[in-house]
Amino acid sequence: MKRLINWQPNKPLGIFLGLLPFALLLVIYLVSSDLRLEANPNDKLLPSFAQISDGFSRMAFEPSRRTGDYVFWQDTASSLTRLALGVAIAATIGLMIGLLAGSLPLFSSWLSPLLTVVSLIPPLAILPILFIVFGLGELSKVMLIAIGITPFIARDILRRTQEVPSEQLVKAQTLGANTSQILIRVLLPQIMPKLIDAVRLSLGAGWLFLIAAEAVAATDGLGYRIFLVRRYMAMDVILPYVAWITLLAFLIDLSLRQMSQLLFPWHDLNSKQGGKS
């Protein structure tokens, strides 16, 4: 008899097993929602799918009674702008610090300890300080995201830079390369795909900081809306927003992965065919 440890599900079964937990969660939701609505048709905790789609279409396709905006798209645009700006700033600074500190001992001797300490500060704990320094407007929201994930990206890039075999650096020098040529021609092409990986990993934290910032003070945004309608328990709005955030996060991650494959084909080649060359 085949041992359990050697038992591989075939493809259709694999897909079925993968979908099963989702289907199960859906059924659990539908049954409990049904039950609660049966007991109280106005219940807001677990709205039916019809109520959720009503809530969604109200936010997305009807102009708001107060401002005339299409709230859902307005929120999405504001949040994505903040997230993109914050992540872009963090990636740029993180790349520069990481690359310089990883390659130049003169930099790393004073930057590394600072980076380690700074990365240990929980950004949400210094939120009140961020307000006073950056105000309450857009800047502070972008800065919270940037401050929150820059240390992570910088430390990751620093480690990846140090992982580049020193033989390569020596070889480049024997071929006459100067420091900036080594940085730009040898290290940067190998680090860029790693930067995309680091950004992908830090996006989860980026969303967290975005939503925290919008919960503190805002007039629009996905996090703002969730915290606002939480005041009257409008789950028919909260649930589609959460699903939308999840979808956006998935799409951003997917496009970053595709971008990495497109722009830096050598990176994937290495990881896929490593050892074959």
Place this chain on the structure above:
Amino acid sequence: MKRFLALLFTLSLTSFSHASDSFKVCWSIYVGWMPWAYGAEQGIVDKWADKYDIDIEVVQINDYIESINQYTAGEFDACTMTNMDALTIPAAGGVDSTALIVGDFSNGNDGVVLKDGDSLKDLKGQQVNLVELSVSHYLLARGLDSVGLSEKDLTVVNTSDADMVAAYSTDDVTAVATWNPLLSEIESMPNSTKVFDSSKIPGEIIDLLVINTETLKANPKLGKALTGAWYEIMSKMSGSDSAATKAKTYMAEASGTDLAGYEAQLASTEMFYTPKAALELTNSADLVKTMKNVAEFSFTHGLLGEGAPDAGYIGIETPAGTFGNSSNVQLRFDPTYMQMAADGSL
């Protein structure tokens, strides 16, 4: 399968799991609700529960809105909240609720503060930071009404109450609407003028103990025990002897301030120390007018649910009459138990 799941999730999502004669009450930190902390700690609630042979568990919830949501979801049988939140959260959510005890109304505890400017009219074109859709928002709308402005004339920025004081100290913020103890903290900062407060709309922001109507109907003992305990605490803290000071000191410390700070907050709160005073407000025709204002504000801000065609969609029953749809009454002001307390028949 469906049946099994149904059973499992009924158990996890509703409060059927506890016995019918034990009840849970929640409260959150606010000057008018601190007596519950004292009553629970000093065993006054237990004493009254024992008298009626029931169990009452009093639970403090640190997040005010979360406490109301928990009550609405059925985790608690009763909870402290304002009249506006009682209408927009449980009542709009189809949880038929009764205001068992009318505890106090805000008489200056909620206010609008400006940095540069000395009247509400100066708000025109400014940003106002406040907790959107809260009583602060309601207060601002009522204030703007009184000077012929509307919300369109300014920008409302939703700001978490926890960050209000820090937010006010930044240059971006020029005006806030908030409540005590944050209000007094902000008022005391330089260049700050309070241009409007709840003492100008007395009796409109009311603090209640709200109880699930069905639970109350099935268990009048719970109503009696809670009301009895409340007025025993009230009579204790309203005295001028050392016991009153001791009680108030306890409440002050439990809310994170000292006796002087707590007394200052009490000064801008119209506490109903006697059931008679509470009954006066509950029975008055003014209550209907107040609830009409609140319902209209809630309707124009979309708080009554999308099914609501007008402000009267949810019926509000008071002793002096019903506002709105009398076939969809979800919020009731019931003077029965406070009357029993006044008559000394508890």
